[in-house]
Amino acid sequence: MTIDTPSPPSYWYSDSTDDERGARIMEAMRAYRSSEMAMRRRTQESMAMGENELLVLRFLARAAATGSPVTPIDLARHLGVSTASMTALLDRLEKSGHLQRRPHPSDRRKVLVSSTAHADDEIRDTLTDMHARMMRATRGMTEEETVAVTEFLNRMRCAVADLCGAGGSCCPPARSPRPAPLASDAAA
Template identity: 40%
Template sequence: MADPNAEVSRNRVERSALEAVRAFSDAMDRMHTGLRSDMDMNATDLSALRMLSIREQRGELVKPHDLARHLGISSASTTKMLDRLAKEGFIERAPHPNDRRALIITLTESSRRDFGRHFAARLLRMREAMGPFSTEELGAVTRFLDGMSEAMLAD
């Protein structure tokens, strides 16, 4: 027979975890709003640059179609956005190394510096916040957040 106290305790912990996810999401939204203001760009442009930065750190190449799919925008809108970001010096288009018909999109060196400047202090504070946690606990947090991301994006 299931322990009713354990079920109540589990429900309480799950509710607390979801509230923490919501608070973290709100903090991320506020940070991105400030970043958009600092960099004088709209939400879609910033999302594109963030995606490029993350994929670059993973060593992944990004094609215009990848950006369109990630942002949920049309090919025409993607082309306009890329034209604007290239004109403003945030991105560069380059030939794909393995597919001569395709292009890849990369951040410019100045974009990398801008992101570094805007995120350096925040990244340091986030790393400091991880200090009290063991490697195993951080692994559990990573698995949890990965699971939450998958759950939110599932159709």
């Protein structure tokens, strides 16, 4: 005996109003992701670097902004690569003048890695206009819109990364819309 169980609706087709809205959101996300990938390719080409090199420089810039020391092992864990691969990558970035390695001040076994002024200037020159355009796109959003977009993106990150497994129980739930206040509530 065969039991025919219906599949859950796919986001690209459904009669549900929620799914229709979801399909529009997913299409907008696909278009954004496509544009973002093209921007990353242009950045890599203009800086003559691969994605991992750019990820290392971004990690180093964030660490420098918070005053956090960075070791090659920190970078290898961040990228999910072996220490041997990280050493080769750091060798390339050091040779191109984008980073420097220096002994750890309190642990002779460790080496600290930081970006150079040359790398910081190149990143700033390459990305400043693009970041300004992106920030302009966020201007004018209300706090409520900002919270809604941020919560949505966090839920999507969780869903895409499969952080919780199939159940998705650790993903933050969508907020329920607040009911409109009753006229009698306003008078109270």
